[in-house]
Amino acid sequence: MSRRNKGSDSVGKIILILIGIYVVFNVLPNIFNNISFNKNDDKNKVSEKYFRIISSTSTSKMDESIIKYGKKNGIKVHIDHYGDLEIVDMLNNNSSDYDAVWISNSLWLYMLDNQYLTTDSKSIVIDPVVMGIEKSKAKELGFIDKDIYNRDLLNAIKSGKLKYIMASVTKTNTGATSYLSFLNSLAGSPEVLTEGMLNNESLKNDLKDLFKGVERVSGDEEYLSEMFKNGDYNAMINYESSLIEINQELVKKGKEPLYLIYPVDGVAINDMPFAYINNDFDNTKKKNEFIKIQSYLRSDDAIKLMESYGYRSWYGGTNSNADKKIFNPEWGIDTTKYLKDMKYPSKAVISTALNLYIETLRKPTHVVFCLDVSGSMYGDGLDELKEAMSYILDKDKSSKDNLQFSDKDKITVITFDHEIEDKFDTVYGNNTSDLINKINDLDALGGTNIYDPAIEALKILKSENVNEYTKTVILMTDGMSNGGSFKVLEKYYKSNKENTPIYSITFGDSDEYELKDLAKLSNGKVFDGKSGLIRAFKEVRSYN
Numbered sequence: 001m002s003r004r005n006k007g008s009d010s011v012g013k014i015i016l017i018l019i020g021i022y023v024v025f026n027v028l029p030n031i032f033n034n035i036s037f038n039k040n041d042d043k044n045k046v047s048e049k050y051f052r053i054i055s056s057t058s059t060s061k062m063d064e065s066i067i068k069y070g071k072k073n074g075i076k077v078h079i080d081h082y083g084d085l086e087i088v089d090m091l092n093n094n095s096s097d098y099d100a101v102w103i104s105n106s107l108w109l110y111m112l113d114n115q116y117l118t119t120d121s122k123s124i125v126i127d128p129v130v131m132g133i134e135k136s137k138a139k140e141l142g143f144i145d146k147d148i149y150n151r152d153l154l155n156a157i158k159s160g161k162l163k164y165i166m167a168s169v170t171k172t173n174t175g176a177t178s179y180l181s182f183l184n185s186l187a188g189s190p191e192v193l194t195e196g197m198l199n200n201e202s203l204k205n206d207l208k209d210l211f212k213g214v215e216r217v218s219g220d221e222e223y224l225s226e227m228f229k230n231g232d233y234n235a236m237i238n239y240e241s242s243l244i245e246i247n248q249e250l251v252k253k254g255k256e257p258l259y260l261i262y263p264v265d266g267v268a269i270n271d272m273p274f275a276y277i278n279n280d281f282d283n284t285k286k287k288n289e290f291i292k293i294q295s296y297l298r299s300d301d302a303i304k305l306m307e308s309y310g311y312r313s314w315y316g317g318t319n320s321n322a323d324k325k326i327f328n329p330e331w332g333i334d335t336t337k338y339l340k341d342m343k344y345p346s347k348a349v350i351s352t353a354l355n356l357y358i359e360t361l362r363k364p365t366h367v368v369f370c371l372d373v374s375g376s377m378y379g380d381g382l383d384e385l386k387e388a389m390s391y392i393l394d395k396d397k398s399s400k401d402n403l404q405f406s407d408k409d410k411i412t413v414i415t416f417d418h419e420i421e422d423k424f425d426t427v428y429g430n431n432t433s434d435l436i437n438k439i440n441d442l443d444a445l446g447g448t449n450i451y452d453p454a455i456e457a458l459k460i461l462k463s464e465n466v467n468e469y470t471k472t473v474i475l476m477t478d479g480m481s482n483g484g485s486f487k488v489l490e491k492y493y494k495s496n497k498e499n500t501p502i503y504s505i506t507f508g509d510s511d512e513y514e515l516k517d518l519a520k521l522s523n524g525k526v527f528d529g530k531s532g533l534i535r536a537f538k539e540v541r542s543y544n
Contacts, residue, residue, distance in 0.1 A: 050078040051289045054090065055102040056173070057081045057222055058127070058239060059272070061309050062302070069296045075289045083220050084108050084173035091117060096279050099286050100293070104173040105270045107344050120290070121275035124297045125311035128339060129174045129181070129268040131164060132243040132258030134234040138332070143261060150185035150263045154206060157213035160467075164235035165216040167224045169357050170402040171542040174221050176354070177268035178237045181342045182210055183353060185265050193345040195352050207361045212467060214363055216501065216523075219542035223525060231523045232499070239270070240333075241310035247331050260332040266342040272311075354402060364408035364429075365470040365544045368457035370450070371439070372477040372507075374417040378444040381478055381508055388533040389439050392541060393432040403541045405429030410469070412460055413439065416453040417446030418483045423456075450477050451484030454502055454518065455492050461500055471500045472544035475518070476529070478508030486517055493521055503543060505529040505536045 051070065063079050070077035082090065084104045091101065092113045101118060103109065104127070109118050131153060138144055141156050156162035169175040184190070186206045187197050197203070216231070218224035221238060225246055228236050236243075240260065247257040274297055276290045296302055303313045310326055312319070312335075322335040344350070371385060391397045393411070398404040405411060409429025415421040424438050454475060461471040492498075501524040504515035508530070515526045525543070529536035 050076045051100070051286065051293065052098045053077065053079045053100045053102060053293075054087055054098040055079050055081050056084050056087065056104045056272075057220065058084075058104050058173070058241075058270075059102050062297075062306065065302065065305055066293065066296070069302075070289075070293065073292055075292065077293070083171060085171055085176065088112060091277070095277050098277050099279075100274065100276055100290050102272070102274045104272055105177060105268075106273045107177070107350075108173070109273065109275060111347055111350070117278060118275035119278050120294070121273045122294060122298065123271035123273050125272050125303065125306050125313050127270045127272060127311050128240045128262065129178045129237065129270065130240055130243065131235060131237050131261045132246070133162070133164075133261060134256050135259040135331075136256060137162070137234045138259035138261070144259065144332075147264045148261050149265050150182055153261065153263070154182075154186065154210050158209045162235060163213050163215045163233075164237060165218070165224065165228060165231075165233050166214055166237040167218045167221050168542040169362065170354055171219055172221055173270065174224075174238055174268075175217075177270065179357060180344060180350065180353065181266055181268040183207065184342045184345075185263065186210075189265055189342075192343070193349055195349050198349070198352060198356055204356075204360060207357075211361055211363045214470065215466075215499075217470060217543060219539055227523055240312075244310035244326060244328075244331070244333075247328070257331055262332070262334075262337070262339060264340060266340045269339060269341040358402060358404060359406050362406075363470050364406065364410070364468065365472060366410040366412070366461060366464050367472045367474060367544050368412040368414060368460055370414045370416060370453040370457055370473065370475040371442075372417070372448060372450070372479070373415045373421060373442050373444050373446075374448040374479060375445050376448070376479045376508060382442065382444045384533045385476065385507075386440050386442070388529075388537045390436050391534050392537050393436050393439075395430050395432070398541075401538055403538060405432070407431070410464075411435065412457070414453045414456055415442060416449060417444075418449050419446075420453050420456055447482050448477060448479045449483030450475060450481040450514065450518075451486055451489045455489055457502075458492065458496070458498055458500055462496065462498075466499075470544055473500060473502045473522075473524075474505065474540055474544075475502060475515070476505045476507060477510050477515070480509070480511040481514055486514070489518075490521055498522070501525075501543070503527065503540050505533070505540060507533060 060081050067077045087101065087103055088108050088111055095117055106121065109121060141161060166178065167175040169179045184193055187193060187203055190197065215233060216227060218227055221242060224236065224238060225242055228246065243258055243260055250257050274294050276287065307313055308326065318338060319335045327333045327335050377385065395404045407428050407430045410427050411429055411432065412423065412425040413435060414423050424435060426432055426435055454473060457473040464471055500522065502518045502522040503524045504518055504526045506512055506515060506526060506529050512526060518524060519526050527536045527540050
């Protein structure tokens with residue numbers, strides 16, 4: 001009996017060994033392959049099963065209706081939103097992640113490195129970029145019920161009677177197109193704007209004066225609207241549809257609405273094209289899905305919905321039947337008047353104009369970087385901080401993303417742990433080698449106190465002329481503050497009637513609640529640096 005049991009055990013062991021060999025060579029590879037696939041499952045699902053749209057943030061109101069239409073027609077739609085100029089960069093680097101693009105202005109499709117990347121582009125609706133001014137201020141300036149030219153706005157700014165906020169010229173569609181519109185008009189509205197015209201000193205001086213009127217800059221249009229609603233400003237440049245939405249909110253709250261200004265010598269008009277991305281392979285299914293979605297966006301139902309959001313569907317002409325509750329004449333909107341669209345220059349001229357803005361035209365900035373060098377930053381944290389600051393301060397590196405400082409900018413660096421450790425600065429924003437060297441020599445030690453350096457930064461900027469400099473505090477920290485007091489900072493900020501934004505970059509285990517308090521106090525913003533500090537620094541730079 002025992003011999004038979006031993007034999008049975010031996011046979012059983014052999015069977016188990018054979019099963020094990022089979023599992024190792026046949027089952028496990030499939031499991032690992034599935035595991036490997038699952039790591040990219042979301043991306044593969046989006047790529048293979050979904051019709052993928054990369055879209056401007058300005059179109060997000062239409063997401064629900066597009067997805068709903070797709071569902072009814074057997075199309076799974078996936079939509080990602082980015083700023084227009086970021087979309088251009090993403091498509092230039094890797095277009096294969098998307099099947100279609102819905103961007104604010106055809107101008108940016110022409111700026112793509114590959115002019116054949118997009119096809120079948122059709123404009124959907126139009127959305128002018130205009131200035132909205134508090135109605136009482138517009139009346140004071142004599143802008144009500146009157147033909148206004150871009151130079152009238154410039155003269156009001158030069159006299160000190162008009163200040164405004166706007167989105168970044170180098171990072172947003174409204175900022176770039178409004179700049180190009182002013183540039184074209186103040187150059188005399190030529191048939192074709194040339195690079196040679198940009199050398200005109202009188203034109204440069206006019207544009208410098210124009211940007212002296214800027215009180216705050218936002219890195220995106222959505223935050224610009226929030227900045228306006230949360231701040232004390234009386235004018236802003238934005239999409240007509242965004243200004244209509246803001247006015248609707250202001251009226252509901254019993255507040256004064258904005259009066260929209262449409263210069264008769266030209267405004268920037270966005271045509272919001274929807275285009276197919278030609279990814280160098282024949283995909284009939286994707287193309288047919290594109291055609292269906294594009295047809296839907298141009299359908300009566302979709303157009304009616306977009307008009308309810310403040311978009312215009314009448315191209316270049318007029319519409320006396322537009323809904324007056326939306327396109328309210330009391331807000332300066334006259335849909336019976338023809339809007340003169342500006343003529344955009346060539347790609348080369350636009351690139352030169354943007355560089356001219358960065359180096360010469362924009363209001364200089366005085367930015368104070370508050371850098372956390374507490375003990376928790378030791379090692380990788382401090383190394384990444386040094387790398388990010390080197391990128392931002394090195395003109396050759398940052399100019400690749402149009403983020404470089406100019407020689408007219410001022411930069412101050414405050415290092416801190418449980419107290420302020422050091423301060424160093426430069427009054428020439430393109431002379432930063434000494435700053436970079438000092439930052440590279442930093443060590444990490446001690447606790448964390450974010451409030452005292454923020455107060456010190458505000459004190460440094462207090463003496464700066466707001467008409468001559470944009471003032472910004474950028475705070476970077478990796479942990480919860482265990483020193484200083486928010487109440488002391490809050491008291492200082494309010495008692496000195498500060499209007500300087502405090503932007504924070506999170507890192508490591510930083511407490512976002514504390515940083516959100518700073519943002520709320522100063523009408524600032526918190527940026528996520530946990531997934532990439534350089535990316536966060538790039539983003540925050542577009543806000544000053």
